Amino acid sequence: MQISTNDRRDRTRNELMNLVQDRNEMLTQYCLLAGTGKASSDDQNIENEAVLLREFCENLIDYLARGQFELYQRISDGEERRQDIIKLASQIYPRISETTNVAVDFNDAFDKSLQKLGSFDHYGERLSQLGEELAIRFELEDQLIHSLLAPKADKEEALSA
DSSP states (O other), X not given: OOOOHHHHHHHHHHHHHHHHHHHHHHHHHHHHHHHHOSOOSSXXXXXXXXXXXXXXXXXXXXXXXXXXXXXXXXXXXXXXXXXXXXXXXXXXXXXXXXXXXXXXXXXXXXXXXXXXXXXXXXXXXXXXXXXXXXXXXXXXXXHHHHHHXXXXXXXXXXXXX
16 A cells, blocks of 8 residues: 555655654753752752752653654655655764763763662763754754755755755
């Protein structure tokens, strides 16, 4: 059974909307974490930060998984037929993969820290590094999203320019 072009495009739009929604939720939580500054020594604040950090890490992993399994995997499995998108994805995916590794390392490090409240080694540094990597990832993803959503005429103009 072959899926029509419109059905594939609708599926792609829905996947991208879900990815951006997950990204926005995770980014909101990142901003809340960044606003708390360095982990506190007050027990109540530590517990609140731990809850926020746990929720952030869960959303971070959900966001990474959605991108990997709904977007990048589909392209790497050959389900994308537009050569310009395949080319762009192959150019940016190695760097996106690096951002994934940084994010997973962050999650793993602080998941262990959450087992014993108050043990947030290098919290501010790691959160800042993660933020820088996420900014790079968003920029690269936005290039791919724009390319996936751009009408064919826009792509032809961009390629001829």
